Amino acid sequence: MSTTTAPEAPVTHKEVQHIPSATIRFAGDSGDGMQLTGEQFTRTSALLGNDVSTFPDYPAEIRAPIGTLAGVSGFQVHFSSTDIFTPGDSLDALVVMNPAALKTNLTDLRKGGILIANVDNFEKRDNEMAGYEGNPLDSEVLEHTYQLFKVPMTKIVRESLKDTGMSQKEIDRCKNFFALGLVYWLYGRDMDATIRFLQQKFATKPEIIEANTKALRAGWNYGETTDAFASTFQIDKAKLPAGTYKNISGNVALAYGLMTAAKLSNKDLFLGSYPITPASDILHELSKFKNYGVRTFQAEDEIAAICSAIGAAYGGHMSITTSSGPGIALKGEAIGLALMLELPLLIINIQRGGPSTGLPTKTEQADLFQAICGRNGEAPVPVVACRSPADCFDVAQEAWRIAARFMTPVLLLSDGYIANGSEPWLIPDVTTLPKIEIKHPGPIENGEKFLPYKRDELLARPWALPGTKGLMHRIGGLEKQDVTGNVNYEPANHQHMVNTRAKKVENVALEIPLQEVEGPANGDLLVLSWGGTYGACKTAVEACLEQGLSVAHCHLRWMNPFPRNLEKILRSYKKVLIPELNLGQLRMFIRAKYLIDAQGLNKVQGKPFAVQEVINEIRKQLGLSSNGQPGREGTGAAVAALAGAGDSAG
């Protein structure tokens, strides 16, 4: 255990302004190392004690042509001295490494925000690649709308590293650390954590450690010594609940949660998976933990992936399969098999923009219909959704607890935004987490017949394991007689079995917590949300409550079945608003199930909601005027001309 206490901020001699929070974004070419830069900034801020929330955003192409709009990669960090739940709407500072990054990200920068540009990459050709006629940095509009800093990053880095003996190409690769150093200076962050990271990561390559450390310091010094910047900012520690924290991404939290669930149920974990963005990181993460008894199987396709997991579940393991929408589509038939077999299994969907291949690296929550309905026949499965990176840890355990208790596949929904985003995670003590009790029937020695579909009070059947004497039995996808499990095609039996499987899934509602609401227990408007929109909806409702509006927030974890008290909650408000990153999928279920005229706020742009968008819709629903532009400050037509209108890779 290596606990690091918050490092002291480095000493600046310039004026320091205290601010509660800031949102910044690093944007550059895919090859510019923006993801690493953003991750480093996040880590350092978390270690400093800020609450953090991140939004990495990168193109689907590994290396789109250099300098093109399609190749822009960005990493947004919101860091704060108070509790935060989103990566921030508009940017206080934007670092752009080239003209394409400027073009695709500028609209997100607030009026008066800080714009730092690597001026050396704004040569004629670079500008043309991004579709600019002249040099956009020469534009007066930029100068007047933002605090523009044109920094010769490439030149300075080349100068400071000229004696390292490295090639120009290698030297140029260090310029992201210059940018990082400069932003560290701007926000009073210590460089130690990043230097430590370099020392660990490149332990065998001292020249790389030295070069990047030099570039980092050069960036810091540039801020401190040039006249360009007049002051720096300080953001104090957030008052988080006591405990030890770690910054964690959704996919890692999910992997940890799954391993924890296995441990708590005294099982080894089996993962059958086929690589797909944005789910692959769960496979990568779990593959590391062999000494925790985690077996990972990289299958030949998604069908084999889930089928192998079904086989492992039959064998008695905690079994899971991970994918994204297109892969889940392939798994459909096997999910139906698992629910007919009544074996416990977790099917994890890290949603991305669809349909088809869609937007592989962008977020969306449009697979809810698929999760709840996407199989042939009457095929109900419990569906649960994560709301934030750290929440994935808890949801993984709850999903497994339900799967094992009810002998059913459970679909777990996350999304690209949660998966790749990160936030501080209060590290639990695993020994204090509630155990997940699982029983397997013991051997039968007296020749009595084993009844594989004899159910308990909640309608779960026994999980009999091969290798157990006297329990030999056959299961399959054909309709079967209740109790005996023998193949049976009788009309009344089928009706009974369909009803029973449906009732079993409904019974899950008896084992999940009652729904809670934040805000008044009744009033004018309820915002009902699910999944990754939690942060935006919560923050928006809190803001509206502060403005004295009669509004509350209800965030669902269980999408099927709904909590028992949901209808009562919905009926306690005059209106229900359901913001979703789809065309109204939860809204359809709510309307169908409760005959409630819920309204939607729907967006499918591969991006999360901005808080302001939700606030505006709440006000609109309440008949009030909106109090800001959705997502960003109005920066006028002149700026719009400099920004990519709608074709943003960000």
Next chain:
Amino acid sequence: MSTATPAPAPLTAADFASDQDVRWCPGCGDYSILAQMKKVMPQLGIPRENIVFVSGIGCSSRFPYYMNTYGMHSIHGRAPAIATGLKSVRPDLQVWVITGDGDGLSIGGNHFIHTIRRNVDLRVIMFNNRIYGLTKGQYSPTSPLGKVTKSSPLGAIDNPLNPLSVAIGCEATFVARSIDVNIKHLGEVLKRAAEHKGTAFVEIYQNCNIFNDGAWEYASAKATKADTTIELEHGKPLIFGKNKDKGIRLNGTEPEIVELGKGINPDDLLFHDEKSPEPTLAYLLSRMRHPEFPEPIGVFRDVVAPQYDVELNRQIESARAKKGEGDLNALFNSGETWTVA
């Protein structure tokens, strides 16, 4: 304690019969395969509870319901994948996959080849009737060119797959062929397959007397089989014919039929070597097709290679031995953390 438990009575074929009525068409070749399987099982000395049959969909895939072992009748083509997961976590079980020519080579072709290349310790038994039985008679990936069926009224125009060639192409470590009605031979082949470590693939010529009756007549009929099939024996020359007077000789890289006597000795013939590390010979044998050649039956190949399931578990054990059993609290608190008081 001193009470000596009496040794349990040895199991019989009947002990392996489940209580379910067998529902294949009367006269179907599947009956014979089921009978041989039940006969072989007691000879393996494995308790019934440690045996699992996993199947896909098709007439043949109903098989697990009729065995008094553990079993799963799954979905079309996917049995090898399910069995791979099962065997990966339960190396103590003996796992059999029952599949058909459509199930294994058409919809399940992908799992078939990948299971074989991984050499998972499974016995994959393909009931090849050269037709889709359960869906009532469409042509299958093993139906010959020109085959007239409901879905190919003018004759099939897709070139068939040869199951053994596919398996050998994937470097299967055990490959064999037998015939439903050749019960003694079938029993021996199944037993050999059971004893193999790694994926054991067996193609069984199976007659579907309803939709493709007589597809294997040439190979099963008493009158012709001596001339149309050739029984492979390890280390022995390839001799066939009613009077054992014909043999297979290599002419360059091509097999040819020769008559023994007239200056040709058994020593001049191709000798079977199921242990050959290279799959070349097995492949060559798999290409011998009726009517040009007698079709080999028996074990084509039986070699040892690393098994996926064993290696997977070895990695787990060696990681545990090297790093100790994982400690989640230690993992979570490792790396960069900070404390809020």
